[in-house]
Amino acid sequence: MISTKKLSFLFLFLIAQVTFLGAQSLSTYNFLKLDVDARSSSMAGSFVSIENDANSIFYNPAGLSTLTEKKASVGFFKYLLDINSGNVAYSQKYKDLGYFGVGIRYINYGSFDKYDEDLVNLGTFGANDIALSLGYANKYKDRFNFGANLKFIYSSYDEYNSSAVALDAGALVQLPEYMMSVGASLLNLGTQLKPYMDTRENLPLDLRLGISKRLEHLPLTVNAGFCRLADNYDKFFDRFKNIIIGGEFNINEFVDLRIGYNNQQRQDLKTGTSIGLAGFSAGLGIKYQERYRLDYSFNSLGKIGSTHRVNIGFNLN
Template identity: 30%
Template sequence: MPAFAGVVLGAILVSQPAAAQIGGQQAFTFLNLPPSAKLAGLGGVNVSSRDADATMMYGNPALLNADMDNRLALGYVDYLSDIKQSTAAYVFNTKSLGRLGVGLTYLNYGRFEQFDAAGTSLGEFSVNEYALGVSDAYTSGNFTLAGTLKLAVSGIAGNHSLAALVDVGGIFKHPTQDFTVGLTVRNVGYQFQPYAGADREPMPLDVQLGASFKPEHMPVRLSLTAHHLQQLDIVYLDPNQRGQLDENGVEIKPKKTLGDKIARHFVVGGELLFSKNFHLRAGYNHLQRRELRLENTSAGAGLSFGAMLRISEFQLDYTRAYYHASGAANYFTVARTLGSIFNKSSSN
């Protein structure tokens, strides 16, 4: 089962547009996976939904804001079988360096059995990847500019690869309305150490632009995000896929259309804001739905549903994201402002 689950998650990773177009010839594509419940609940890609959720700096470092100060968020993702992902994010403000965010995400694919050419078992090995990032944001008026420096490591059976990457982002927040526009360039970097015997591979570059808007008298916030804008054509057609037959028995191969090329760039997310303590979320990622569907059914691929609940000082987030007919991923995030803990301790 772990091997099958690894194949499915691999399909999720290479379904990232640029990778699918060139056959997955990129390294560290795990950086494209949403590491938190909110980001996954909005479709997996969002650069403009601005609130107190510290994990949103993974979507755009410019989303760092005062509501996140001294806030710690811990996330956990239960993928298929033994594949798990853990995430931590903490935000604090400084006088000289601006607002800083520190994030760590760790992805473990489980353990696999190794065999030699004769089929003899050589024991088990593990596969894991992790990234440590430090974000810095500066706000002036209605604009916020930010950047993230990341160190990423990938390991297979003791063989490791190392890369350094940078995210750069910006936010415009309307002065009177709940309207935000975000832009980010993600994963600009260099693979310092490729796997032994392998060539250096490009990083999973992604240019994203999006907006979030809440009508004044409606408890709804809508988000629309475009991704991989650096590459127009991100449609992958399997050359081995059999097409339908026409009335003469001639096979009709699928063709790319302009509408499909455009639609695969967009992710739609929505939030129902019942109160400050309870939100519902839903997202739709058209690229994932097209890339990860089966021949005869989509089985919910590309859809995600989630909720946020605040209990006392804690914020709890949950999302169930459907990637494939074989199953879905469960995202859990818990967050708390640590400043209130320290204040209570000092007053006692």
């Protein structure tokens, strides 16, 4: 007979996998494939080529060396099933050594009742995941930016826990004469140090490519790219269905409107003939006194529901 511990672990593991629709793969720590902050998620995660944002540490560490001042960001993420998440990012240049950053993302699945085989209540148990990223980035001849993160991951489901170490690496090329930037990153390249049970599992390796273009006669930046290019597919070109597109429209120097579309997520969340707004996202950014920024995002998961994120950004110079 399966032990109570194994039953509770398997139940919570199943809940975690269902939660991350749109991020399925034969891997663990799939929370790492969720978009992190409000600005990036409002543009469907098309963030690998974005400049001057501390949250680049979660998508492309090379973006840290495009920062023009010390920056920090603190955010909260309301997910499905009363699942809550938080994130913190900070980056600055240190003398002539380069740019250093730190990023933390945390997700709490809440409390669950635990029962034995006879349905006797044994109390409650909790579950959470956390990842700490330590980043470094620098420039080569002004245009070319490169960076890497060392990432530590810890996960706990009831009495089962796991840990891992991973590497993120990326590059970003700035083309100011074309008002354009191009980026690429490889995320979550690593291994489990301690598995949940007896078998080691793969980390959710993610290869991303992207381009950002500021339009010449319109205050609009268009971001387009691909994510999950490292996932396994029967046909090679199927991976390019993972296209993500985002736009940021500057209403004025204080207000930005954003919209995004994730093609693969829309297909993953299709239920029957109904699909609704699944895969679409939108958001708003408000700046105050050049030192503070409030970002909000809304992401539709179709009939399953929707998610909301809020971030507060700080320029610390």
